Amino acid sequence: MVKFRSESNLDVLVAGATGFIGRALVAFLKGKGHRIRALVRDSELARNLLGDGITLLDWGLSDQQLIEEMDLADVVINLAGSPIDGRWSNRRKKSFRASRVEVTQKLSDAIGSSKSPPSVFISASAVGYYGDTGSEVISEANQSGSDYLATLCIDWENAATSAHTSGTRVCILRLGIVVGLDGGILQKLALPLQMRVSPYVGSGNEILPWIHLIDVLGIIDYCISNPNIQGAVNCTSPSPVTGKKFAEVVAEISGAKFKMPIPKIALWLRFGESARHLWASHKVIPEKLQRLGYKFRYVDPVKAVNEELSSEFVTINSFDHSDIQMACSDEVRKKGKYVLEAGVKLNGEPEKVFPFFSSPSNLGLLTPSWVNFQIVNMPAKFGFGSSIKYKIGLWFIKFTWVSEIVGWEPPNSFVDNQVKGPYSLWWHEHRIVSTGSGQSKMIDRVIYKVPAWKLGELIHKLMIKRTLINIFNYRRRMIKLLFQ
Structure with a gap:
């Protein structure tokens, strides 16, 4: 039955x-x-x-x-x-x-x-x-x-x-x-977009049935x-669009400087039958x-791509060392180079949603698959002084990352600090603020610095900044789905 x-x-x-x-x-x-x-x-x-x-x-x-x-x-x-x-x-x-x-x-x-x-x-x-x-x-x-x-x-x-x-x-x-950050067409475009190029296939007149x-x-x-x-x-x-039109939309929102056709013969030589x-x-x-x-x-491709690639929802700016509102240690205030800020509304009071965010087991769900996130070691119970060890992989490079919980005030906030990893500094504050009527807001703020001085600053401008925006846009989208 x-x-x-x-x-x-x-x-x-x-x-x-x-x-x-x-x-x-x-x-x-x-x-x-x-x-x-x-x-x-x-x-x-x-x-x-x-x-x-x-x-x-x-x-x-x-x-x-x-x-x-x-x-x-x-x-x-x-x-x-x-x-x-x-x-x-x-x-x-x-x-x-x-x-x-x-x-x-x-x-x-x-x-x-x-x-x-x-x-x-x-x-x-x-x-x-x-x-x-x-x-x-x-x-x-x-x-x-x-x-x-x-x-x-x-x-x-x-x-x-x-x-x-x-x-x-x-x-x-x-x-x-499918248009989304964790796969589909945008994942395939990730590398050329890092190089400020938005490509399309052939003449660009082929119709793209996006969703x-x-x-x-x-x-x-x-x-x-x-x-x-x-x-x-x-x-x-x-409202399907041509491949060239889609490339123009992606270029405008991502900041790509060039729109480049990929000749069909190049795809045929590289992929053979599958190029069709x-x-x-x-x-x-x-x-x-x-x-x-x-x-x-999403009927308009501009709105669809903007939801995934826009820096409207995730901001990265130079860190203001004189900002006394920043509740961080003197060491972090001294070393910080950039500050990332993001926020998303939640359907639930802090008491309801805090257990999800404070569980290291849920980190993977909030991280794009292309980061290759893998937990190596974590405590049975999370709290002040706890540490978690995990591996990530970006741009064909693998990193071991160890974070320690240096602030723990349930159900409103916790802070993790990178002990070992790819950054010179990574201080991540998680705040959950009640907004009334059973609602709250999740606020992420990360103060960080990349190594290698001027070279690091150049790499940050060319690659790291966009990658972090994509990661936190993905995180924002998954949080919205979980607490709709």
């Missing part, structure tokens, strides 16, 4: 929880009060990436154990799939199929065998289903393409649709190019709560979502 429960406090089983969309989805679902169980292949890595409060299940579950998990689930969300970036060898193509088609079929079979199957199964696909369609307007009613990616998507979707025989409603997300990550999460939530939506769902913005999907044109519209009344948060 299929389960039908209220939209709050659902039991949600997620496959692909440690990926780009998956991590944001976990934060979003936690923020809505749902209980989450995640199917993962590496429990230690997943715990670093997802934080506290998530039940981790090993993909090595037997078929019967997986069926029993389906008995418990109200909703199943499948975002599993290995990245398709890079050159496609036969071995990688087998991996693409195994991580998409075979994983999805395994989940569908378990749903079909469940005595009390979930009410909805939401499974990923991609706009690659349609093939390269040029400037033709594409809705869910259009036929599939015939190239490699289209064929892969057809098999992927068929595997998901087979779960419908159990009575479970099936929604298939044909995802466009903001927040709208992907909103669509998933809409699929959970709206019984009228099922089948294929185009997950793209109602880099210059494919998809003018895909979300006809079904618009017809059913879904309200997009």
